[in-house]
Amino acid sequence: MNREAIDLEERFSHFDEVWSPKVIARLNDYEIKLARLDGEFVWHSHQETDELFLVLSGSLTIQLRDGNVSLGPGQLFVVPRGVEHCPITDGGQVRVMLIEPAGVINTGEAGGELTASHDDSLA
Template sequence: MSEDAVDLNAKFDLFSEHWSPKLVARLNDYEVKLVKVKGDFVWHSHEETDELFLVLDGRLTIQLRDRDVTLGPGQLFVVPRGVEHCPRSDTEAKVLLLEPAGVVNTGDTGGALTAEVEQI
């Protein structure tokens, strides 16, 4: 990774696909990823780790089995390990994810939306 400042807006300009996280930085054993989201994702959980969602632009709803958590720009939510969740957004949202290296975006569910993480 570069030792220069990371311009998040410039990084978002490098891709257009939804639900495909891009690696932009590493922090110890953690990865900082950017993702554009639109529509519904899949219900899944991560048994071994929490997952942080920070909305940079747009609105994101984290559906949980007992409630929905809706986030706007500058708001974050941590999904605790093992909690089933399903992110969704009616319009495109830009989100920063912070999670341990190697975490699969679809968690224990897998399927067509499972993405290989590309570094940009």
């Protein structure tokens, strides 16, 4: 059992790449991930799970087919399972925390060049 606090700033200092979530902790069958986002992602969905976005810094819009959700630091949004969405940053890099079941692929059903490999090196 790890008895040390996880310092988010320290964990962010270990990577610069965007759209490539890093696992920093586990909670039951869930992974807590940090990610840097910049620009527009790909439209995708996760048929088997909801996806939680918690903005730590910057401004993020979660584009949905029926409207958008704008988020700033300290705000979160849960994208329901099966809902197509596309995150886009609003002028610069955004830092987020994601909470998802273990093994969720960042591009969901869409795949493509932005699909990140599973990285739990920061856990």
